[in-house]
Amino acid sequence: MNVVILAAGQGKRMHSDLPKVLHPLAGKPLLGHVLDTARAIGATKICVVYGHGGEKVRGALDAPDLTWALQEPQLGTGHAVLQAMPQFAAVSPAPTLQTLVLYGDVPLIRAATLQRLIDAAGSGSLALLTAHLENPQGYGRIVRVDGAVTRIVEEKDADDAERAIREINTGILVAPTAALARWLPMLGNRNVQGEYYLTDIVALAVAEGMPVVTAHPDGPWETEGVNSKLQLAALERVHQRTIAERLMEAGVTLADPARIDVRGELKCGRDVAIDVNCVFEGRVELADNVLIGANCVLKNCRIGSGTRIAPFCHIEDAVVGADNIIGPYARLRPGTELGTGVHIGNFVEVKNSTIADSSKANHLAYIGDATIGRRVNVGAGTITCNYDGANKHRTVIEDDVFIGSDTQLVAPVTVGRGATIGAGTTLSKDAPPDQLTVSRAKQASIPGWKRPVKKKG
Ligand code: UD1
Ligand code: CA
Numbered sequence: 466m467n468v469v470i471l472a473a474g475q476g477k478r479m480h481s482d483l484p485k486v487l488h489p490l491a492g493k494p495l496l497g498h499v500l501d502t503a504r505a506i507g508a509t510k511i512c513v514v515y516g517h518g519g520e521k522v523r524g525a526l527d528a529p530d531l532t533w534a535l536q537e538p539q540l541g542t543g544h545a546v547l548q549a550m551p552q553f554a555a556v557s558p559a560p561t562l563q564t565l566v567l568y569g570d571v572p573l574i575r576a577a578t579l580q581r582l583i584d585a586a587g588s589g590s591l592a593l594l595t596a597h598l599e600n601p602q603g604y605g606r607i608v609r610v611d612g613a614v615t616r617i618v619e620e621k622d623a624d625d626a627e628r629a630i631r632e633i634n635t636g637i638l639v640a641p642t643a644a645l646a647r648w649l650p651m652l653g654n655r656n657v658q659g660e661y662y663l664t665d666i667v668a669l670a671v672a673e674g675m676p677v678v679t680a681h682p683d684g685p686w687e688t689e690g691v692n693s694k695l696q697l698a699a700l701e702r703v704h705q706r707t708i709a710e711r712l713m714e715a716g717v718t719l720a721d722p723a724r725i726d727v728r729g730e731l732k733c734g735r736d737v738a739i740d741v742n743c744v745f746e747g748r749v750e751l752a753d754n755v756l757i758g759a760n761c762v763l764k765n766c767r768i769g770s771g772t773r774i775a776p777f778c779h780i781e782d783a784v785v786g787a788d789n790i791i792g793p794y795a796r797l798r799p800g801t802e803l804g805t806g807v808h809i810g811n812f813v814e815v816k817n818s819t820i821a822d823s824s825k826a827n828h829l830a831y832i833g834d835a836t837i838g839r840r841v842n843v844g845a846g847t848i849t850c851n852y853d854g855a856n857k858h859r860t861v862i863e864d865d866v867f868i869g870s871d872t873q874l875v876a877p878v879t880v881g882r883g884a885t886i887g888a889g890t891t892l893s894k895d896a897p898p899d900q901l902t903v904s905r906a907k908q909a910s911i912p913g914w915k916r917p918v919k920k921k922g
Contacts, residue, residue, distance in 0.1 A: 494525060499567050516539050570690045573687050573703065578681075582637065585679070593680075595634060605618065640670075705725065732749070734751060746765070752767075767784050767785065776792065783799070786804045790809075798817070803815075806822055809826055812828065820837040823840045862874075891904050
């Protein structure tokens, strides 16, 4: 199966410097969705027809399995597909039999629908994906005589009777590659728009006696294109709803399926519950019995079984163990690895650090470039001073250490097993195990001291 993806359109109505097909839907460029679907149906050769801003598109999505054809100027959909044909002619030893035409700005087309279309086409038919719409305005209409498709007429070229037809051309089709190569150079542009219409191949197929068959999408959104930010947002909601339904069908509890955004792949175990307004990016895995509070953002992370993430947490490139309590308002940055039963409380930031089982940092702390053992208690306001302005250094805190509040650990520094660090300490040398280490100015009280009073007059 050859696949041509038309992506040369400029997308003026997006009012953006970003080429239309690079606008993200669920965190992935529109064209990326179409490419993934093409791959899912086992495309052997994929050619993207690009135009305006095309180098950016190519730079963003190029892959070894893609070829690119520049269409400049853009003279219509038929002209666009023609640009891809040399790529397919070069396939040897045997040219792939069929070519599927897709659109870079129609992101939600499903593999199952395309498979139906491909099956309908067999090896010697032209297959059109058509739909019956209440309001067919703007679309090409499928003209049938005695039930058989005879041609497609564009809205702008149609007469009143043709405009009354409700069966529309979605634009997606499958044609025998050899026939397509024969037809495309035959297309003319004598129509209202002065374009080379891909749709005119239908009449050419009929003239040759080739059967023209149709298949239909499951939902209207499958073939809807994105031309504006409004349409982009509408398809985003449709897509997110589909993801939410898939999660719920697999047993995930969603407080509100309309208030979750998955921009990547979210894997959930049993009895996972997700409160409102959470965003999942990249690859996220939630093990059994994980609870995610409201307003959390999780990106590329794994959360162990039984862990509770309280509201307003931000977690990125981190591994969180089982039975942890995280947040509210915790930030786990890249390189964070937490063992079992760890507690990370409000306004605690952890970066590039490992924290072993049963350790706690419950309030207002920065833990960066640290290795923390088991059963360690990190007091409120503790800071690892990991950066000297030029280099980063590590802090090592061994098992069973108690760090008093408002401690600064000036790295590189090690706190030995079982040590206690007194509150307010600025630790610039290693602390020996099992001892109290404290650096603090001696407390003094001044007897008879009087508060200043305001002068009169
Ligand atoms: C096309 C179909 C119409 C169908 C409709 C569905 C034709 C002649 N008409 O009309 O029957 O109902 O889609 O949306 O095919 N493109 C290029 N190069 C070009 C022209 C277009 O790459 O020279 C791409 C565009 O980026 C766009 C797609 O092809 O993604 C469709 O082009 P557009 O001009 O919007 O076609 P329609 O007029 O909508
Ligand atoms: Ca259009």
